[in-house]
Amino acid sequence: MLLLDAALPTFSFWTVIAAGELCLFKELDKGPQSVEVLAERTGASGRGLEVLLEALEGLSWVEKKNGTYELNDAARKTLPIDDFNTMVPFLKDQMLTSADAARAVREAPEGGIHGWERVRSGPVGRGYQATMRWLASGTVDEVVDKIDLPDEARRMLDVGGSHGMYTVKFCRKYPNLRGTVLDWPIGLEAAEKTLRERPDVAGRVDLVERDFEKEELPEGYDFAFLGNIVHGVSPAGNRELFGNLARATTDIGTVGIQPSELAKIVVILALAHYFAERDPRPFGVRALLLPTKARAPMSVRCL
Numbered sequence: 001m002l003l004l005d006a007a008l009p010t011f012s013f014w015t016v017i018a019a020g021e022l023c024l025f026k027e028l029d030k031g032p033q034s035v036e037v038l039a040e041r042t043g044a045s046g047r048g049l050e051v052l053l054e055a056l057e058g059l060s061w062v063e064k065k066n067g068t069y070e071l072n073d074a075a076r077k078t079l080p081i082d083d084f085n086t087m088v089p090f091l092k093d094q095m096l097t098s099a100d101a102a103r104a105v106r107e108a109p110e111g112g113i114h115g116w117e118r119v120r121s122g123p124v125g126r127g128y129q130a131t132m133r134w135l136a137s138g139t140v141d142e143v144v145d146k147i148d149l150p151d152e153a154r155r156m157l158d159v160g161g162s163h164g165m166y167t168v169k170f171c172r173k174y175p176n177l178r179g180t181v182l183d184w185p186i187g188l189e190a191a192e193k194t195l196r197e198r199p200d201v202a203g204r205v206d207l208v209e210r211d212f213e214k215e216e217l218p219e220g221y222d223f224a225f226l227g228n229i230v231h232g233v234s235p236a237g238n239r240e241l242f243g244n245l246a247r248a249t250t251d252i253g254t255v256g257i258q259p260s261e262l263a264k265i266v267v268i269l270a271l272a273h274y275f276a277e278r279d280p281r282p283f284g285v286r287a288l289l290l291p292t293k294a295r296a297p298m299s300v301r302c303l
Contacts, residue, residue, distance in 0.1 A: 010095075012059055013091075013095060014095075015052065015055045015056060015059060016056075016059075016061070017088055017091060017092055017095075018052055019052060019056060019061075020084045020085050020087070020088040020091075021085070021088055022042045022043075022044055022049075022052075023042060023085050024038065024042055024049075024052070025071065025075070025079060025081050025084055025085075026081055026082075026084075026085070027041050027042060028062060028069060028070055028071045029071060029076070029081050031070060032065060032066075032068035032069065032070040033068055033069060033070070034067060034068050034069075035049055035050050035053065035069070038053075038069070053069050056069075057069070060072065060074065061074075061075045061079075062075065080130075080134040080137075083130045083133065083134060086126055086127055086130040087127045087130045087131045087134065088127060089123040089124050089126070089127040090119065090123075090124050090125075090126075090127025090128040090130070090131055091127065091131065093118060093124045093127070094114065097113055097114055097118070098113075098114075100113055101113070116232070119186075120184055120186060121186055125186045126186065129162055129163065129186060129187060129189070129190040130190075132162050132163060132190075132228070133162070133163040133165065133190060133194075135228070136162075136163060136165045136166065136227065136228075137165065139258065140165050140166055140169050141169070143166065143227075143256075143258050144166065144169040144170055144173055147170075147254075147256045149170075149174060149177070149222070149223050149254060150222065150252050150254070152222070152252060153174065153176075153177060153222035153223050153252065153254070154176060154177060154178060154222055155177070155178055155179075155180070155220060155221045155222050155223070155250075156170055156171070156177055156178070156179040156180065156221060156222070156223045156224070156225065157179075157180050157182060157217065157218065157221040157223070157224045157225070157248060157249075158179060158180065158181045158182065158224075158225050158227070159182055159212050159217065159224060159225065159226050159229060159241075159245075160182065160183055160187070160212055160226070160227075160229045161181035161182060161183055161187070161191065161225070161227070162181075162183050162187040162190050162191065162227075163187075163190040163191055163193070163194050164179075164181040164190070164191035164194045164195065164205060164207075165194055166225055166227050166258075167179035167180075167181050167191075167205055167225075168194060168195070168198050168201050168205065170223075170225070171201040171204050171205065172200075172201055177204070177223075178204045178205075178206070179204060179205045179206070180205070180206045180207075180208055180218065180221070181205060181206070181207050181208070182208045182209075182210050182212060182217070182218070183209070183210075184209070184211065185209055188207045188209060191205075191207055192207070212241065212244070213233065213237060213241075216244060216247075217244045217245065217247070217248040218248065219247060219248050219249075220248075220250060221248055221249050221250065221253070222249065222250050222252050222253060222254070223249075223253070223254045223255075223256065224245050224248060224249055224253070224254070224255045224256070225255075225256045225257075225258075226241075226255065226256070226257045226258070227258045228258060229241075229257075230257060242255075
């Protein structure tokens with residue numbers, strides 16, 4: 001049954017995506033509702049909606065009680081209800097593009113079959129930003145709690161910082177810290193939303209439009225943060241990025257890295273290549289590899 005084991009999660013994914021496109025979760029979040037009421041509010045056919053709701057019940061997303069449907073407790077606690085319909089175009093695009101995986105294997109195109117250009121603008125780009133915000137919401141407290149900065153640290157650079165949630169949290173932890181979120185225009189739009197919602201630190205956060213893979217980083221920072229960045233950059237690109245970070249950071253410079261599990265080895269190799277191929281700079285770089293699960297961070301220190 002290996003084939004079924006591989007196929008069934010795909011059907012589950014498209015069931016949830018259909019509900020997201022119909023904004024069904026937002027309607028269900030209002031409380032128990034009948035198929036007839038939900039059909040009127042979503043513009044969907046009653047029969048089609050009934051089948052979808054039965055599938056969601058089977059997947060343990062909703063509950064049926066006395067002829068009405070509502071979100072279960074797990075869905076209420078974990079589903080990004082307000083942002084999910086914005087996330088859907090990105091999630092859908094990722095799955096549709098992945099259907100061309102055989103071409104990726106045959107041709108090994110530079111940058112892969114997804115590529116960053118797909119998320120720079122439009123609904124897919126906004127969906128990507130919403131997804132990154134949702135992912136960060138579950139890790140930001142743990143990550144910031146585990147990184148201790150020198151007392152004299154005053155300036156932070158959030159490279160590819162998008163929503164800016166890490167910058168805001170670091171600024172709250174360190175009252176004398178001023179942050180800079182560096183990203184594409186669509187990323188800075190997400191950061192602006194964060195700052196509107198968190199006015200207590202908004203005055204200490206600057207937004208800089210720049211592509212860190214193509215342009216030099218601004219300089220003079222005591223702390224640079226890379227949140228879910230390194231795994232999306234090639235090994236050569238990571239070596240160049242760490243070289244740019246060397247120029248961007250001060251003598252007390254610290255680089256905090258929050259990568260995916262697979263990115264750890266990429267970071268280690270990038271650091272090793274950087275310091276092996278260049279003369280040591282008069283500063284320390286601390287790579288704090290922080291897994292998203294509650295475990296002690298693995299650290300690499302190069303002086």
